[in-house]
Amino acid sequence: MQNRFLPYLLTLPSLFLAAVVIFWPVWDLIQISTHEVNRFGQLREFNDFANFAALTADPDFMAALWRTGQWTLMVVGGALLLSIPVAMILNTDFYGRGIARVIIMLPWAVSLTMTAVVWRWALSGESGMLNSALIGLGLIDHNIQWLASAETAFPMQVLIGILVTVPFTTTIFLGGLSSIPDDLYEAAALEGATPLQQFREITFPLLKPFINIAIVLNTIYVFNSFPIIWVMTQGGPANSTDILVTHLYKLAFRIGKLGEASAVSLVMFAILLVFTMIYVRLAMREQRA
Amino acid sequence: MSFAKWTAGLMAGMSMLAIAAQADAGEVRVTVAEYSAKTAPYFADVKKEFEAANPGISVKFEVVPWDVLLQKLTTDITAGTNADLSIIGTRWLIDFVQQDVAEPLDSYIKPDFKDRFIDTFLSPSIMDGKTYGLPIAASARAMYYNKELFEKAGIANPPATWTELQEDARKIKALGSGTFGFGLQGKEIETDVYYYYAMWSYGTEILNKDGTSGLSTPGALEAAKLYKSMIDEGLTEPGVTSNSREDVQNLFKQGKVGMMITAPFLSNQIKEEAPNLKYGVAAIPAGPTGARGTYGVTDSIIMFKNSKNKDEAWKLLDFLFTTEQRAKFTQGEGFLPVNKEEAKMDYYVNNADLAAFTALLPDARFAPVIPGWEEVAQITSDAMQKIYLGGDPEAGLKDAAAKANAVLKK
Numbered sequence: 001m002q003n004r005f006l007p008y009l010l011t012l013p014s015l016f017l018a019a020v021v022i023f024w025p026v027w028d029l030i031q032i033s034t035h036e037v038n039r040f041g042q043l044r045e046f047n048d049f050a051n052f053a054a055l056t057a058d059p060d061f062m063a064a065l066w067r068t069g070q071w072t073l074m075v076v077g078g079a080l081l082l083s084i085p086v087a088m089i090l091n092t093d094f095y096g097r098g099i100a101r102v103i104i105m106l107p108w109a110v111s112l113t114m115t116a117v118v119w120r121w122a123l124s125g126e127s128g129m130l131n132s133a134l135i136g137l138g139l140i141d142h143n144i145q146w147l148a149s150a151e152t153a154f155p156m157q158v159l160i161g162i163l164v165t166v167p168f169t170t171t172i173f174l175g176g177l178s179s180i181p182d183d184l185y186e187a188a189a190l191e192g193a194t195p196l197q198q199f200r201e202i203t204f205p206l207l208k209p210f211i212n213i214a215i216v217l218n219t220i221y222v223f224n225s226f227p228i229i230w231v232m233t234q235g236g237p238a239n240s241t242d243i244l245v246t247h248l249y250k251l252a253f254r255i256g257k258l259g260e261a262s263a264v265s266l267v268m269f270a271i272l273l274v275f276t277m278i279y280v281r282l283a284m285r286e287q288r289a
Numbered sequence: 290m291s292f293a294k295w296t297a298g299l300m301a302g303m304s305m306l307a308i309a310a311q312a313d314a315g316e317v318r319v320t321v322a323e324y325s326a327k328t329a330p331y332f333a334d335v336k337k338e339f340e341a342a343n344p345g346i347s348v349k350f351e352v353v354p355w356d357v358l359l360q361k362l363t364t365d366i367t368a369g370t371n372a373d374l375s376i377i378g379t380r381w382l383i384d385f386v387q388q389d390v391a392e393p394l395d396s397y398i399k400p401d402f403k404d405r406f407i408d409t410f411l412s413p414s415i416m417d418g419k420t421y422g423l424p425i426a427a428s429a430r431a432m433y434y435n436k437e438l439f440e441k442a443g444i445a446n447p448p449a450t451w452t453e454l455q456e457d458a459r460k461i462k463a464l465g466s467g468t469f470g471f472g473l474q475g476k477e478i479e480t481d482v483y484y485y486y487a488m489w490s491y492g493t494e495i496l497n498k499d500g501t502s503g504l505s506t507p508g509a510l511e512a513a514k515l516y517k518s519m520i521d522e523g524l525t526e527p528g529v530t531s532n533s534r535e536d537v538q539n540l541f542k543q544g545k546v547g548m549m550i551t552a553p554f555l556s557n558q559i560k561e562e563a564p565n566l567k568y569g570v571a572a573i574p575a576g577p578t579g580a581r582g583t584y585g586v587t588d589s590i591i592m593f594k595n596s597k598n599k600d601e602a603w604k605l606l607d608f609l610f611t612t613e614q615r616a617k618f619t620q621g622e623g624f625l626p627v628n629k630e631e632a633k634m635d636y637y638v639n640n641a642d643l644a645a646f647t648a649l650l651p652d653a654r655f656a657p658v659i660p661g662w663e664e665v666a667q668i669t670s671d672a673m674q675k676i677y678l679g680g681d682p683e684a685g686l687k688d689a690a691a692k693a694n695a696v697l698k699k
Contacts, residue, residue: 038388124531126527127539143527145527145528147528148527148528148530148678149678153531233476234476234477236477236530237475237677237678238674238678255664257664
C-alpha cells in the first residue's frame with residue numbers, strides 16, 4: 001500500500017515546482033492571448049482567438065516562422081556535423097589535448113550577449129576586424145557591409161550560432177565517446193577494418209543515443225535563442241532576419257501588443273512540445289528495435 | 290531571552306510602521322528618471338532646499354533607470370502604489386490619460402505660471418485642451434558638420450538646402466580616402482525620424498490634416514527619392530542599413546563623415562572622446578519651398594489622479610519650474626531650456642552649439658500623440674530600410690501608408 005503511493009509522493013515536490021515555473025506562466029499566457037489586453041497588461045474581454053487570427057494574417061509572422069525553421073535546422077545540423085569530428089579528435093591522445101579542449105570550450109564560458117556584441121563590432125563595415133583581416137589577406141579588395149542586408153547578415157548569424165553551439169555538443173559527444181570500450185576498436189583493427197568502417201560500424205551506432213540528446217536539447221535552445229540575432233540586427237533590416245523570438249519581443253515591448261505576443265509564444269511552445277514528443281518517440285522506438 | 294528580543298524587534302518594527310503611516314500625510318512621493326549620474330544628486334539638493342522652504346512637507350524621490358521606468362509605473366499603477374508625481378515620456382501620456390490615471394493641472398496653473406514656458410515644449414503635454422504634464426526635459430536635433438573636411442573640399446558654409454547638401458557631399462566624396470559626405474542612419478531607434486528630416490523639408494507631415502498617414506503624399510516620395518539617390522550616388526556611408534545612430538556618430542567622431550543630424554549630446558561626447566575634431570552645428574537643410582523641420586522630444590512630469598497630497602505636490606512642481614532650478618537641472622543634463630527666462634541666460638546665449646538647436650525650435654515637430662504611434666514608427670522604419678536596400682520608393686511608401694492607415698483607423 002505504502003509502496004504504491006510513495007513514488008507519487010516523492011515526485012510531488014518537483015511536480016509542484018514545475019507547476020509554479022511552467023504551468024502557471026503558460027496558463028497566464030493562455031489568458032492574455034485569448035483576451036483583449038491594454039498597454040498596462042490588464043485583461044479586457046475574451047476575443048474569439050482574434051490574436052491568433054491576426055498572426056496567420058501577418059506576413060512578417062509567417063516569414064519569421066519559416067526563418068526560425070531554417071535557423072534551427074542549419075545551426076543544429078551544422079553544430080552536429082562539426083562536433084562529431086571535433087569530439088573524435090579531442091578524444092584521441094595527443095600532446096596539448098588539455099589546452100585544445102579548453103579552447104573549444106571557451107565560447108561557452110562567455111555570455112551569448114557579449115559574444116554577439118563582439119561579433120557586431122567585428123562585422124562592422126568601416127571599422128570591423130573581419131573586413132580588415134580579409135583585406136590584409138588579399139581575399140577582398142573593398143569592405144563588405146556584413147550586417148546591411150539579410151543575404152550576408154543571416155548566414156553570419158547562423159555561423160556564429162554554430163560556433164556557440166559546438167562546445168555544448170562536443171561535451172555531450174566526448175562523454176559518449178569515452179563510454180565506447182577501446183577493445184572494440186582493437187578487435188576491429190585486428191580484423192582489418194579501415195578507420196571509416198570503424199566509424200560507421202562502431203562509433204556512430206554507439207554514439208547515436210548521445211546524438212539524439214544533442215538534437216533535442218540543441219533544437220530547444222537554438223529555437224528560442226534571442227541574443228545573437230537581436231544584438232546584431234534586431235531582426236532587421238526590415239524584419240528580414242527576424243526569427244519568432246525577436247518578432248515576439250518587438251510585438252510585446254516595442255508595439256505593446258501583449259495579446260499577439262502571447263499568442264506567438266504559445267505557438268512556439270506548441271511547436272517545441274510536438275517536436276520533442278515526436279522525436280523522442282521515434283528515437284526510442286529505433287533503440288528498442 | 291530570545292523571545293523577548295523578538296517581541297522588542299516586532300514592537301520597534303510596528304512603531305516604525307506607525308510613524309511611516311503618519312509621515313505619509315504631508316509626504317510627496319516622486320518617481321524620476323535617471324538621465325545621468327547627475328540626476329540623483331540634483332534631486333537630493335531639491336529635497337533639501339524645498340523642505341527647508343516648506344516646513345511640514347517632506348519629499349521622497351525615487352530615482353529609476355530610464356529603461357525600466359515604464360515597467361515600474363505599469364506595475365505600480367496596477368497595484369495602486371504609484372507615487373504622487375512622476376516623470377514620463379510625453380509620448381506615453383495618451384495611455385495615462387485614456388486609462389484615467391493622470392490629473393489635469395489646469396486648476397493649479399495660473400497665467401503667470403504658464404507664461405514661464407516656451408510654448409513649443411508645453412504644447413505636447415496638452416490634450417483635449419487640458420494640461421496633463423509639464424515638460425521637465427527637452428531635446429531637439431540639428432546638423433553637425435566637420436569643418437576640416439569642409440575646408441579641404443573648399444566649402445565655405447554649411448548647406449542651407451538639401452540641394453546644397455548634395456553638392457557638398459559630392460565635393461567631400463571627391464576627397465577620397467574613406468570620407469563620406471552625408472551620414473545616413475538606417476538601423477534601430479529613430480531610423481524613421483532620420484527620414485522625417487527630409488520629409489518635413491518637402492512639406493509633408495507625419496499625419497495629414499485628416500489624421501491619415503503622410504507617407505503617400507508627393508513630399509514623402511520626394512524625400513525618399515532624395516535619400517535613395519544619395520545612396521546610389523555613393524554620397525552616404527556604405528551599408529546604410531547596418532548603421533545605427535551611434536554607428537554614424539562614431540564615424541563622425543572619427544572624422545570620416547562630413548555631415549549628420551543628431552541631438553545636442555553629441556557635443557558632449559566629442560568634447561570627451563574626440564576633443565581635436567573641428568565641427569560646427571547648423572540648421573537642418575530646407576526643402577525647395579524653404580520648409581524645414583527638426584524632431585523635438587520632451588519628457589513630462591505628471592500628477593496622478595489618486596494622489597492624496599495634490600496641493601503639496603503642486604507646490605513642489607512650482608518650485609521645480611523656477612528659473613533657478615530649471616537652469617541647474619538642464620545644464621547638468623545637457624538638455625534644452627524649456628523656460629523663457631532660463632533661455633535668456635548667458636549659458637545658452639553664448640553657447641554656439643546650443644544656439645543652433647534653440648534656433649531650430651520654431652520648426653520642431655513632436656511625435657504625434659496618438660495610440661499606436663510606436664507601431665506607425667516601426668512601419669515607417671521598415672519601409673525606409675527596404676528603400677535604402679534598393680526597393681522602389683513609390684511602392685514601398687504606398688504599402689507603408691496602407692499599413693499605417695490601418696493602425697491609425699483603430
